[in-house]
Amino acid sequence: MPRPGGDLPSPVRAISGDPPTVSATLVDIAKETQTSVSTVSRVLAGGAAAARISQATRDRVSEAAVRMGYRPNLVARSLRTRRSNTVALLVSDIANPWFGQIAFLVEQSLHRHGYSLMLCNSGEDPDREVEYLRLLPQKGIDGLIVVPLARSKKVLEELLPPDLPLVLLDRPIPGVGASVSSDQAQATTLLCDTLERAGARDIALVCGPEQISTHRRRAELVSARFNVLARHDGPATRETGTQAFVKFLSLQPDAIVCTNNFLGQGVIDAIGEVEAPPIIGSFDEIAMMHLLPIPVVCAVQDIPLLAEGCVTQLLPQLRGEKREIQPIVLTTRAVTNRRFQERATGWGARS
Amino acid sequence: MPRPGGDLPSPVRAISGDPPTVSATLVDIAKETQTSVSTVSRVLAGGAAAARISQATRDRVSEAAVRMGYRPNLVARSLRTRRSNTVALLVSDIANPWFGQIAFLVEQSLHRHGYSLMLCNSGEDPDREVEYLRLLPQKGIDGLIVVPLARSKKVLEELLPPDLPLVLLDRPIPGVGASVSSDQAQATTLLCDTLERAGARDIALVCGPEQISTHRRRAELVSARFNVLARHDGPATRETGTQAFVKFLSLQPDAIVCTNNFLGQGVIDAIGEVEAPPIIGSFDEIAMMHLLPIPVVCAVQDIPLLAEGCVTQLLPQLRGEKREIQPIVLTTRAVTNRRFQERATGWGARS
DNA sequence: TTGTATGCGTTATCAG
């Protein structure tokens, strides 16, 4: 017959005198206070449960808990209660400051609601995304906010438990989870209108991966509005933007339109200092754009609202409320720098 | 006598026919395959344990596991094994792209080593830091990388289990954990030398929180090298930089030195377009600096090496190796933009 | 080669 104990290497808690290398447990406190684990648990739980315990034992237990430096084992609690008070945010590229800001705000907001955030990065790699989508529920997260990659619809439905609170950020997928995003049509129209008023007619287009809905949609709508002299596709990185500019060198477009800010930054990196640079049209803010010696216009999304929207969409699901949740769709605004304004007012179209 | 079952609301696993809302467990598979949990556990564990199981049952079990869509409950495993294969990275400001890049690389590297990363943000708020330092070990992380705030020495020692694998990033604290950082003296000397060669003599200084070792040290060393006309202190945000520039407006310093990139960006935000802008000297890269119409020099840290250093320092600790770990101290390099180079070569000091 | 039993630390049920 197997004897109890001596299964895993036992912690050093027993050795009295020196600081324990691992926190005391309910059992330790129960022993110390001559009570039972249940009592200790109730006292430490606080609230209604604790109210039913006599003041005397309550004090005795709390005192011992403090003295022994008790720290609840959240893993055990999680296993028992099936709640972790942890939400995961799976972004597609944490190196992109745009996601950094989102993450910052989401964390802050969730924190106020008693949740901590586990931030993960798929790095725009579908395999990594799959891996995380599989892993995170196993780790016992209570909810998930995700910026989905390419073909994630099937993937999401296959990998995620159907009852996991879920919010899609930036890239909604009809019929899957709740979502928070910007109105791509409005954004693109805004950008195009602004470019047009500055006299742009012939443009070059730099486009991120077409599988990603935002890039695809933006490119479509832009193409419908302007005469596209040339187009360059690639991953949504600065390098792609840089390559694109080189390719466009001889074309003399009125504007170069990029389907996101990273591409825009890449183009600008490559421009250097030329005589009459084309206008750069982009989505989301380009760093330091107001000081650049290049006309720039961006259709920027409202980051704080996006972040808060995620939490707004997630919380009722976490609370187990079943009513249908409406997608949140936000409006973008146009931001231009001084060079752009000069070009727009001073001289209409080029030449 | 308490009857078994009916304790927590039971999952819908029992209902056959529709997809289970929660993954099957070892017990389910054991039942299904007419074996025991231990056998199933061994088969699914793979490796040495699985080798000791007959091919027949092994196949039967694996087949059932796949068919039933088994997913190990990592929380339970964690509780049992006391390992989570999760490392936390606690940064001071995830909205800062510098940390975003670090996080990106650390995650990538840890991932290769079989760990997933939990990224948390203290937002430069000591209370939040304390909270996370207390919380994370309770959540069962295997190791921690932290960019410590102000007075974290005591805090770190009090809150963290002494045997938790620990790496301090960017801001070493003598005697606490392993560390990865840049040589502040070298960086500052490099920056000052470069500024001096461009003719800077009188400077203004913008400094982040003095409690943070990097800001304090940089400010000290810079002050020793130049004639400091004025100084502005505040949190390491763009706003502080902007305020500083306003304050410096009438002073006409040769250069404005900032103890980090956020402050530098703030100053540049405020500069707008002036006739003869001062040189901006800063630590770490300033976005789009090569295109700015302002002379800029930065002492930049090697982000990939910092990130890889964290992992290098952490892994042996995770493996339980006890040998002393040497701090990693990296060298920075100077980066200047074209305007700076013009000023440095074309004309020495200002008029 | 396989099954039985125990415990990780917690919460929740049930019986005093």
Add this chain to the structure above:
DNA sequence: CTGATAACGCATACAA
């Protein structure tokens, strides 16, 4: 008001 006890799902020492 309090204590004994059963799970949560998994891994493992031990017995067979």
